[in-house]
Amino acid sequence: MQPLIGLSCAADLERERNFLAKAYWQAVVAAGxxxxxxxxxxxxxxxxxxxxxxxxxxxxxxxxxxxxYFKDExxxxxxxxDLERDRFELNCLxxxxxxxxxxxxxxxxxxxxxVALGGNLYQDINTQVSDSLEHxxxxxDWTPWHRVSFSPNSLFAxxx
Numbered sequence: 443m444q445p446l447i448g449l450s451c452a453a454d455l456e457r458e459r460n461f462l463a464k465a466y467w468q469a470v471v472a473a474g475x476x477x478x479x480x481x482x483x484x485x486x487x488x489x490x491x492x493x494x495x496x497x498x499x500x501x502x503x504x505x506x507x508x509x510x511y512f513k514d515e516x517x518x519x520x521x522x523x524d525l526e527r528d529r530f531e532l533n534c535l536x537x538x539x540x541x542x543x544x545x546x547x548x549x550x551x552x553x554x555x556x557v558a559l560g561g562n563l564y565q566d567i568n569t570q571v572s573d574s575l576e577h578x579x580x581x582x583d584w585t586p587w588h589r590v591s592f593s594p595n596s597l598f599a600x601x602x
Contacts, residue, residue, distance in 0.1 A: 445497035501551025
């Protein structure tokens, strides 16, 4: 039986709709899974019931997580936030981690996972980290933007 993989969705708050970039669900299909787009449910009991049907969870990219989730005050240059999505994804992670469900966290998803596990974040790398690299490129998404290096003998170095 093909695994059901839940994918968190982004929100268009002005138009009151949720959406997901095609590449996310296509990757799940290509890997042999069945993608299930997850609406940002508010009730924890509903989130638990929905995720209990899933075999895995993918937290997708999107806006910043609100700083109050990592006990910080918003800085002037914070990006867009979506409190409804923040609550939903944190509830999803609570259930998934409790049940040992496989989780793939991408971009924003990595930040949500970090916060769910007690970590914190830089709200604005350019003002909070000296000598930081530019993280908002103006070139097409596929264009290499900065160098990446791997620690010798690390998993990433071996995979590369």
